[in-house]
Amino acid sequence: MKKALKAPDTGALGNRGKKGLRYHIQKYGAYYVMLIPLFIFLIIFCYLPMGGTVMAFQDFRPVRGFFKSDWVGLENYADVFSDKMFWSRLKNTVIISVLKILFTAPAPIILALLLNEVRNRKFKRTVQTVVYMPRFISWVVVVSIIQSLLDVQGGPINTLLMNLGIIDEPILFMGSKKLFRTLLVATEVWKTVGWSSIIYLSALTNINPTYYEAAELDGAGRFQKMWYITLPLIKPTFMILLILSMGSILSAGFDQIYAMSNSAVLEVGDIIDTYVYRRGLAEMNFSYAAAVGLFKSVVSVVLVCGANWLARRTENESLF
């Protein structure tokens, strides 16, 4: 019955579809052509390497390649999950990530709000440019700057603190287990805050100024306008960025930590990525690295979807 009813329908639709498609290609063809390079990029650098995840289920030997290595099922995972080091590194990773999110999420909002209040255009632009800059400096460079600033022997920070009488002897910043995570978060905030504030600045300029006029007539002062109008209106942007940041909770910033850590702080600073890097490359244990990589991806997808679901349920705001 259904089929009989449907058959002529599909025919008609098919016809229309064909016409529509031709029209569509004619109209938007140029845009599709422009998309091609991006697609090629994605395929080469994101999709093809995915094939490599088969390593996670093999006892991969580079000399044998993907096709001749032995299949070992979930043995690599058993390896990973029975590895005490893995669990301690996972804990480190989550702690560092959460600390970073805790500080890097609100910091750009505050910066954007402050910049938004600046009336002098030139000053505003100058500040903006200066705070964007760190993003373009490689972590390796940033870390060497930090190292010389915090140097135990005659580093400016230590000298200053000594001269001010705050400390009696120089602090070994880079080798302190207590301070390492603080340093990680502080440098991360310094490096990313300007760049992240761009999104909030554009969200702020998108707020209809009549809301502020209405609020002014309603008797709201500067801070009340910020609290009752601005912040609620940029909340969707905040939520989206927060949901996205869930995806990198198991990453915690390889470049930065690889450049900054040393054996003294390994216990608090070593994260999954740096650990896997050492095990995977240094010990040539590719399968172990691939298994961890896949594990990370799965957890990230689950976290992003979970956060998205939670945001939709509680705040009615979601990414997808």
Add this chain to the structure above:
Amino acid sequence: MAGVTLKDIKKVYPFTSEDKKAKKRKKKKGEIEASEKKVNLQITEEGVVAVQQFSLDIADKEFIVLVGPSGCGKSTTLRMIAGLEEITSGELYIDGKLVNDVAPKDRDIAMVFQSYALYPHMTVYNNMAFSLKMKHVPKAEIDKKVREAAEILDITEYLHRKPKALSGGQRQRVAIGRAIVRNPKVFLMDEPLSNLDAKLRNQMRAEIIKLREKINTTFIYVTHDQTEAMTLGDRIVIMRDGFIQQIGTPQEVFNHPANLFVAGFIGTPQMNFFRDAELKKNGDTYSVEILGKEFVLPEDKQEKLRANGVEPGKVIAGVRPVHLSIADDGIAAKVDVSEMMGSELHLHMDVNGSDVVAVVPTADLGDSMISSHQDIGFTMKPNLIHLFDPETEKSLL
């Protein structure tokens, strides 16, 4: 008591850096600035003059309507009263107090914006409660006031919705509700109905009249729609290019327009102007010749002309379409288009190459309809003729 007095108010918007850049570019190109000035009277050395020489005394509980074409400075005037725009010069008094430098929130005024400006993230209830919350009014009292206002506006059932989930008319009510909970001394409205469709606009117009009876306070209402102005205002202020053209009751501005602009602006269809009319003086009696026909003016107009010492000569005569009537021995005309509107017929006529519109009640015509392309004659009652000076465009009567 909450009258509003404006004394010689002027508003100049300084040129923005973009304006200045555009000017420089033009200078480079060698364009002459004098011609620019002619195009827009409001652009001067100091900036864009949006409002000038604005003086008006608004009585307590009066409903004043500011009306005029787009860009004439209505919103600017209203925003200066609200305190959202700085007053360049002049004095503004609310309730007898000079408020030029008083912050908007301390002026005790409420404003309904054209775009409503409802806070999108707050429910209707919170939108209406916001100003009271800012004033630290106790919760119970806020609740009482919000519910009262919602009752008046018939929006009680939407109190827990967000503005996005409301229709235009409902949003409009919320915007008004947000203003009335505060019980302001002065109520400002900037084109509150312009975003609504024609039917809803008529309905809301009636509601504003009702609302006014309920919350007896001073209203200053901006619109570019002359029907709204005529039906709502106790007095109407007609503006053009930043200048007040006329202030008066709806009858006054309709019956005695101060100048050609007001005459053309108030009333639909627009008043017919006969630009080559001639004022004649026969002894002590004035008469006006329009399209070859001579009309002797009635005694009251005679007196006014005499008192003003008007010399005979070229004048612009104006007659409203409703004041023209069909007469076979009248001025000969050819009907271009005949529009049947139900109770009346709109005739667009061609008289020696110029357009004249007449509105004739269909009841007077009986069964004999006037169709397009028909030759007819029309005439007018001399007491309904308006006369304007062709130079100054001011009314001669």
